[in-house]
């Protein structure tokens with residue numbers, strides 16, 4: 001642990017009462033079928049934008065899928081449709097027996113206790129006026145119907161889970177008293193508070209210092225493994241995708257251009273766009289002469305990196 005009380009190497013899991021620990025196989029598949037999103041231009045001066053174009057894929061129970069693509073390729077739009085904050089122009093999104101695009105009000109609220117989204121900006125995600133304890137406690141009270149006392153106990157468990165110890169100390173802090181990595185851990189604790197079955201993480205580490213990224217990624221990978229939750233990890237970064245995912249889907253201009261097991265895609269990219277993304281990766285194993293990273297280097301085990 002660092003001097004300021006940041007992160008133990010192996011955070012403990014929340015207690016045995018956690019339903020994800022005991023019934024991991026109950027996570028339903030997420031099925032995205034022929035989904036498109038066209039943003040019409042209300043002023044009619046510019047053309048409509050096809051942000052997502054006929055996309056289909058499935059996230060199996062407990063699987064981790066990385067959605068990779070350049071800026072503007074439609075990743076966040078897809079994330080918003082999966083979490084019900086945008087509606088597709090065409091196609092369907094099902095989670096178990098729910099048709100996500102048809103959910104309204106209370107049904108959507110209940111759905112949000114099962115599917116959580118983590119955004120890239122840990123600075124914007126937390127209300128600056130609310131303590132860490134309050135931020136993590138709200139979903140416990142709202143979604144799990146816990147009493148304030150039960151919720152407080154759970155907040156402490158969750159803060160320990162994400163390595164913010166001692167939890168009583170962190171619960172009393174305001175966001176501005178935390179580092180970026182610590183804030184993103186609070187955001188993750190808040191996302192885990194209602195025992196979600198699927199987490200959509202939209203570039204959760206892109207605003208963090210490079211030295212902090214590996215710790216947050218490992219934390220997500222660990223939860224996914226130990227709690228059996230499914231993960232959609234959205235990123236520009238193929239190296240990060242390698243750490244977290246079993247499968248990679250590459251989007252280009254709203255369309256899937258490549259899809260396969262992570263190692264397979266990294267070692268034998270078939271699409272020219274994927275090769276381009278591989279070329280753009282900042283590779284710590286690359287030769288000093290700036291040669292392009294070898295696929296072997298990209299699929300090798302990452303070196304040990306400092307925790308957040």
Ligand SMILES: Nc1ncnc2c1ncn2[C@@H]1O[C@H](COP(=O)(O)OP(=O)(O)OP(=O)(O)O)[C@@H](O)[C@H]1O
Pocket residue numbers: 039049050051069070071072073074075076077078236
């Ligand atoms: N509300 C909106 N209205 C109009 N166009 C939009 C809207 N949201 C997104 N777009 C457009 O849809 C396309 C896809 O945007 P999206 O935010 O999904 O990309 P992204 O892959 O997440 O990019 P980044 O990596 O930069 O976050 C872009 O061309 C964007 O300008």
Ligand SMILES: [Mg+2]
Pocket residue numbers: 075076077202
């Ligand atoms: Mg985005």
